[in-house]
Amino acid sequence: MKSTVEVCGLSKTFYDENRGEVRAVDGIDFECSPGEIFGLLGANGAGKTTALRVLATILKPSGGTATLMGHSVVAEPEQVRRSLGFNSSTTALYPRLTARETLEFFARINGVPEERLRDRIDRLVQRFGLSEYQHARVDKLSQGMKQKVSIARTVAHDPPVLIFDEPTVGLDVLNAIEMLGVIAECRAEGKTILFSTHIMSEAEKLCDRIAIIHRGKIHACDTLANLRARTGEHYLEHIFVHYVQPSSKLEVPGKGGSELASTKDSTLEKDPG
Amino acid sequence: MQVQGGVFHWGDWLGVLLHQSGHFGCKDHPEPVNFRPKRKCPSPLDQVKDEQTNKPRSSLPAPEDRLPEIPLKTKWSPAGLRWREVKILYAREMRAALREKAIVFNSILLPIFLYPFIMWAAFTGIIYVQGQTKGFVSRIVAGDWPKGHPGLRHLFEHDDRIQLLQDTNSQAGVDAKILDGRVDARVEFPRSEFSEGIGRGNFEVHVTYNESRERSEMAQRHIRELTSEYRQKWLRREALARGVSAAEWQQFNLESRNIASKKQVGAFVLSLMLPVLFVVMVAVGCFYPAVDATAGERERNTWESLMSTGASRVSILTAKYLYVASLGAMAGTLNLVAMLSTVKSILAPLIDKTGSGIEFSVPLSAVPVLMLAALLMAGLVAAGMMIFASFARTFKEGQAMITPFYLLVILPLMFLQVPGITFTVPLALVPVVNVTLMVRAAVTGSFPLLPLLITVLVSIGLIGVCVRLAAHVLKFEDVMLGSYNGSLVKFLKEGALRRRPAAGASKASL
Numbered sequence: 001m002k003s004t005v006e007v008c009g010l011s012k013t014f015y016d017e018n019r020g021e022v023r024a025v026d027g028i029d030f031e032c033s034p035g036e037i038f039g040l041l042g043a044n045g046a047g048k049t050t051a052l053r054v055l056a057t058i059l060k061p062s063g064g065t066a067t068l069m070g071h072s073v074v075a076e077p078e079q080v081r082r083s084l085g086f087n088s089s090t091t092a093l094y095p096r097l098t099a100r101e102t103l104e105f106f107a108r109i110n111g112v113p114e115e116r117l118r119d120r121i122d123r124l125v126q127r128f129g130l131s132e133y134q135h136a137r138v139d140k141l142s143q144g145m146k147q148k149v150s151i152a153r154t155v156a157h158d159p160p161v162l163i164f165d166e167p168t169v170g171l172d173v174l175n176a177i178e179m180l181g182v183i184a185e186c187r188a189e190g191k192t193i194l195f196s197t198h199i200m201s202e203a204e205k206l207c208d209r210i211a212i213i214h215r216g217k218i219h220a221c222d223t224l225a226n227l228r229a230r231t232g233e234h235y236l237e238h239i240f241v242h243y244v245q246p247s248s249k250l251e252v253p254g255k256g257g258s259e260l261a262s263t264k265d266s267t268l269e270k271d272p273g
Numbered sequence: 274m275q276v277q278g279g280v281f282h283w284g285d286w287l288g289v290l291l292h293q294s295g296h297f298g299c300k301d302h303p304e305p306v307n308f309r310p311k312r313k314c315p316s317p318l319d320q321v322k323d324e325q326t327n328k329p330r331s332s333l334p335a336p337e338d339r340l341p342e343i344p345l346k347t348k349w350s351p352a353g354l355r356w357r358e359v360k361i362l363y364a365r366e367m368r369a370a371l372r373e374k375a376i377v378f379n380s381i382l383l384p385i386f387l388y389p390f391i392m393w394a395a396f397t398g399i400i401y402v403q404g405q406t407k408g409f410v411s412r413i414v415a416g417d418w419p420k421g422h423p424g425l426r427h428l429f430e431h432d433d434r435i436q437l438l439q440d441t442n443s444q445a446g447v448d449a450k451i452l453d454g455r456v457d458a459r460v461e462f463p464r465s466e467f468s469e470g471i472g473r474g475n476f477e478v479h480v481t482y483n484e485s486r487e488r489s490e491m492a493q494r495h496i497r498e499l500t501s502e503y504r505q506k507w508l509r510r511e512a513l514a515r516g517v518s519a520a521e522w523q524q525f526n527l528e529s530r531n532i533a534s535k536k537q538v539g540a541f542v543l544s545l546m547l548p549v550l551f552v553v554m555v556a557v558g559c560f561y562p563a564v565d566a567t568a569g570e571r572e573r574n575t576w577e578s579l580m581s582t583g584a585s586r587v588s589i590l591t592a593k594y595l596y597v598a599s600l601g602a603m604a605g606t607l608n609l610v611a612m613l614s615t616v617k618s619i620l621a622p623l624i625d626k627t628g629s630g631i632e633f634s635v636p637l638s639a640v641p642v643l644m645l646a647a648l649l650m651a652g653l654v655a656a657g658m659m660i661f662a663s664f665a666r667t668f669k670e671g672q673a674m675i676t677p678f679y680l681l682v683i684l685p686l687m688f689l690q691v692p693g694i695t696f697t698v699p700l701a702l703v704p705v706v707n708v709t710l711m712v713r714a715a716v717t718g719s720f721p722l723l724p725l726l727i728t729v730l731v732s733i734g735l736i737g738v739c740v741r742l743a744a745h746v747l748k749f750e751d752v753m754l755g756s757y758n759g760s761l762v763k764f765l766k767e768g769a770l771r772r773r774p775a776a777g778a779s780k781a782s783l
Binding site for chain 1: 353358361362365368369372373573574575577578580581582583584585750
């Protein structure tokens with residue numbers, strides 16, 4: 001099956017006053033196919049968000065290439081953006097628009113024709129259970145409802161590629177489950193999904209393939225089964241530690257230790273980007 | 274770690290929590306609270322299979338519902354500008370703005386009500402103060418009255434607005450009373466050094482008063498008026514007694530004739546007032562929208578949502594610019610209309626009472642020029658403000674960044690109050706000043722073609738430069754993401770002047 005997302009040697013360099021050049025993303029490669037959830041698993045500051053922002057054309061890459069649906073993120077950024085829906089825990093909605101107006105705006109600006117708009121929005125409103133609140137201003141909605149509107153606006157223009165950057169951050173369990181359910185549904189529809197998280201259980205349950213990213217580099221990229229086979233570890237935490245700190249004495253529950261980490265926990269270390 | 278026959282797994286916390294919340298361990302499949310449920314309940318994450326095709330089924334719109342793509346290229350799309358996108362973005366900005374109290378207040382309500390209210394309040398205040406001061410009685414201590422001038426004493430004694438006080442205190446004692454306000458003035462009539470011969474009986478009038486007290490100042494003025502009036506009468510009477518007529522005695526007589534019509538005088542008064550307020554209101558009208566469209570987006574975290582849509586950067590910038598400029602132009606136009614109706618309905622009747630009879634009106638031919646001026650001024654101010662606001666991350670930073678530019682815009686207006694400044698070609702080359710003078714000329718019904726043309730060209734050129742500059746500034750992804758914390762200096766130092774270590778490198782504080 002032809003890849004919908006192709007990333008080759010992608011890097012992104014930032015300039016920091018104190019540290020000089022910092023490579024937030026350092027030559028990463030991966031490919032994604034339709035109907036696949038591709039997980040980027042990494043600690044905070046590992047470079048996940050930067051990589052996804054580059055793919056969403058919000059940032060320009062410093063090196064390498066990346067294409068979405070055959071469009072280069074550098075040469076054809078607008079075509080790329082039309083082919084994707086980007087949802088991040090840091091993105092917000094316009095507080096002074098109603099839920100319906102928000103969906104209409106994002107659908108229109110992403111190219112949904114006027115004659116199809118009403119029907120499309122009606123379906124989304126129905127699907128996400130927004131009927132009762134569709135005419136309420138976004139700033140009056142609860143966090144869970146806002147998140148529903150946010151997901152609905154991400155898929156409003158029916159993009160073939162979806163990027164979810166830590167989408168469950170700040171959500172309660174029920175809303176997080178709902179969010180993950182929608183992502184699973186999008187996979188069922190044949191969409192390509194890039195999903196970044198630092199929550200192991202989410203990646204384990206949801207992702208078809210997982211890329212372990214640390215300090216801007218991808219250390220491993222495969223299915224969970226293959227990663228297990230390759231490392232001899234069963235749980236994703238152990239696999240993660242195996243790749244990002246192979247020499248550490250990090251103790252994880254289930255691996256003989258009772259504390260989370262007896263050494264410095266590198267997964268919680270803050271990296272640039 | 275073995276727990277109830279299973280291996281503890283951090284990921285199972287989610288399952289445990291869901292079980293507790295009744296999401297996984299449902300009523301039909303009760304499970305003990307365990308780290309790993311033995312029987313699996315249907316999960317929202319599980320793919321629902323279609324019974325007929327046995328393929329995963331989605332509750333999202335079906336694949337056949339795929340939306341047709343709208344082509345990116347339109348008939349006229351220079352450098353990524355697409356008017357369909359601009360229209361959608363502009364409509365969103367306006368819709369949101371009209372629901373924002375600060376913008377509605379500053380860009381719509383303030384231009385309509387502020388200056389009319391100030392004008393009404395000022396004139397009402399002036400009339401009230403005048404009424405109050407007219408009723409004042411001046412408390413005056415008079416010295417020895419001049420001999421041979423009983424009429425003068427009579428004049429003072431029979432004036433309703435004067436209360437003559439007897440005071441035997443020394444000069445210093447009276448001065449102290451004047452200083453603390455118990456007495457308003459002291460008047461003395463010493464003999465003049467020319468009081469012999471033809472000037473027999475001449476005297477001087479010495480008034481002591483306190484200029485820091487309004488009441489004392491009024492008493493001094495009143496004494497002057499009375500003594501002048503007495504002198505004129507006395508001189509006329511003495512001249513007649515000597516057989517000299519008033520015409521012979523006066524040497525020359527001054528008469529002036531105002532040939533300006535009431536309308537022209539009204540236009541002159543309007544030309545002094547309107548242009549200044551117009552520029553201030555355009556700037557105020559642009560202020561909040563400019564911050565809202567740039568720093569406001571970042572503060573609300575909607576910037577990233579917008580930047581990840583299919584709209585081109587040029588379309589986004591154009592829509593935002595048009596939004597700010599149109600609110601500025603609206604504020605300026607509303608203010609002009611409000612001011613005109615106020616001077617007609619409030620100022621004119623008040624002036625009529627004084628007998629001056631000024632007629633306030635603007636020639637119809639000025640309307641298109643005024644509209645053009647509103648567009649040019651708003652276009653220029655909006656572009657300038659957006660450049661500065663682009664560096665801000667928060668609303669507060671945005672306001673701080675724009676304020677110096679705002680002051681820069683209204684500063685030249687101070688010089689326009691200097692008498693004699695007219696709409697000439699050299700002044701038509703000066704931004705802001707040219708549009709202000711254009712408004713002033715239009716209000717008075719004057720339309721000098723060459724300065725008008727130069728003003729339009731200069732303004733359009735400057736708007737073009739500012740918009741290009743704003744677009745250039747926003748090309749820096751650091752600026753776009755607000756990494757400079759609202760500091761233009763920091764941007765110039767780090768972003769523009771210093772060479773980047775590597776192509777595409779940006780600041781780390783994302």
